[in-house]
Amino acid sequence: MLGANDGIISTASLLVGVIGAGTPATYVLITGMAAVVAGAASMAAGEYVSVSAQADAENSDLNAEARELNRNRDYETAELASIYEGRGLDSQLATQVAEQLMEHDALGAHARDEIGIDLDNRAAPFQAAWVSALAFSCGAVLPVLIAWLLVDGWWVAISSVALLAISGGIGAQLGGANIPRAVARIVFWGSAAMAFTYGIGHLIGNAFGSNFIL
Ligand SMILES: [Zn+2]
Structure with missing residues (x-):
């Protein structure tokens, strides 16, 4: 529009x-x-450039997150748990949710809840x-x-x-x-x-x- x-x-x-x-x-x-x-x-050139820049930033964030997940899984689990606690879960439930999501799709959970990127809906230049x-x-x-x-x-x-x-x-x-x-x-x-x-x-x-x- x-x-x-x-x-x-x-x-x-x-x-x-x-x-x-x-x-x-x-x-x-x-x-x-x-x-x-x-x-x-x-319009095409401007949009391509700006969405590409956004995609680059997303990629670099995701790569950094993936490295962190490999390097320090316990720390990342605690980090995820504290995010859910901040959103209103009690600490025991937050830890449980974080642990299960780490098992299921660790990068997806961190992407969505920590850095705000939906992996199913990435920037498409x-x-x-x-x-x-x-x-x-x-x-x-x-x-x-x-x-x-x-x-x-x-x-x-x-x-x-x-x-x-x-x-x-x-x-x-x-x-x-x-x-x-x-x-x-x-x-x-x-x-x-x-x-x-x-x-x-x-x-x-x-x-x-x-x-x-x-
Ligand atoms: Zn993280």
């Missing part, structure tokens, strides 16, 4: 900016297509990259389509704001948040972003004139 909103806002803003500068229709379309590809690629690129593209396609068909900044802006309102509403519904507030917020900030780039585009278009662009 967030990636799709990014796609709508950044692409629609860019398009109203170049339309505001008086750019001819063909160039508007080329700009829009480049915006979709560049945005999707940058490639998957995260694909998902965000796809989400961005889904959002970015509509403003480009409208710009291509109508070459009109107002239509791009109005249809994009409508789409943002829908996606903001769905996002709030899924997240159990206040729907009118979420819709108002995304509509306001999305419109502000478009108005800002339109203004800048218009100023640049006025300053250089359309001869410069052609």
